[in-house]
Amino acid sequence: MMLRYLFRSTLALFAIIAILVGASATTIIPFPNLGEMAKAADAVVLAKVLSIGTKNNGTYIREYHQLQVLEHIKGELVPGENWDLPALSVRGPIWIQSMPDDVQLIPGNTYLIFLSQTSIGWRPMLLSYGIFEQIIVGQEHYLVPLPEGYRIKTLLHPDNSPVEPLAVFNKDKLVNHFKAVLAGNHWNRNVALVSENPDAFWPYLDLRVAPSHCNFLLSGGIGFRWLNFPGTPLAVHVPSAGDAECEPASLANDYTTAAVAALEANYQGINLSGPTGYSGFTPNCDDGSVLGDDFLIWMNSNLGGYRHEMLFFNDPCHQIANLSGCSGILALGGMYGFTPQQSFDGNMYYQSGAGYVIV
Secondary structure, three states: OOHHHHHHHHHHHHHHHHHHHOOOOEEEOOOHHHHHHHHHHEEEEEEEEEEEEEOOOOOOOEEEEEEEEEEEEEEOOOEEEEEEEEEEEEEEOOOEEOOOOOOOOOOOOEEEEEEEEOOOOOEEOOOOOOEEEEEEEEOOEEEEHHHHHOOOEEEOOOOOOOOOOOOOOEEEHHHHHHHHHHOOOOOHHHOEEEEEOOHHHOOOHHOOOOOOOOOEEEEOEEEEEEEEOOOOEEEEEEOOOOOOOOOOOOOHHHHHHHHHHHHHHHHHOEEEEEEEOOOOOOOOOOOOOOOOHHHHHHHHHHOOOOEEEEEEEOOOOOOOOOOOOOOHHHHHHHEEEEEEEEEEEEEEEEEEEEEEOOO
């Protein structure tokens, strides 16, 4: 039992280090293998991206990928059916909310995707981790893991059980093997394995992946930058009540304090204050998120402006699919950028005004 509490509370430390340093905004526990991931998914399909568009709900604009199912492996989506894959990042009247590990697929390309049904529609189970792009070389069809998935922070299961690494597979053999596993057969990735090293299949690697330990925080090719940073400290805030699922509840806040101290001690150019406790904010969850106008208005009114980083424990608006056998997404993070854009070192940036981590 104590292992469970320590494991949960440690997530706060990993999450806040990840988003503030920029290593990754997402923390996950992968499934032991792709067969277990397929069993846990609500749907598994091979789908082609038809287009990318937007939908306006009156308060914000959300981007959508429109896809068409080419092959059905599991779930209710059938071949020929068109469906929308909503982005987590959204735009408001004067702000843009960016989640850097959100999925960004290429129109015209085909992908193998493991899906969960969420409050905003179909979503990849582990964001970019576990999505495979179909690449055709001569007469051979391969499924290659997205390079973006490798930058997501992964943790081991509490029992330290092994996780099969992502690899390149023969498309037809893998699809057929998934169907056999879902029918009751045992998973054996060697049935479809082509290579454990996908480097040769990533001709666009340098264009799409940030350097090691770094991450792109971009929207439309434009980056984000905290105003007056690092000269003015960035304030970090945690719920005053802590995490009710920890024992004691304050343990998660203690780990966050340790994370901030570790950042200050080990990274140059970091200038943080806190963490301090906050109370009194209950998200309305109208858009299926703790974020939105109510979050920004509360921060501006109660914290004296937008320039803050807030943690939310226990996923109050159920944005993250439930774990399946201890596997799944543990934390998401990102930030709001405000117009007008600011210039720094010859480049234009959104003015970063509000950071968040949802655990």
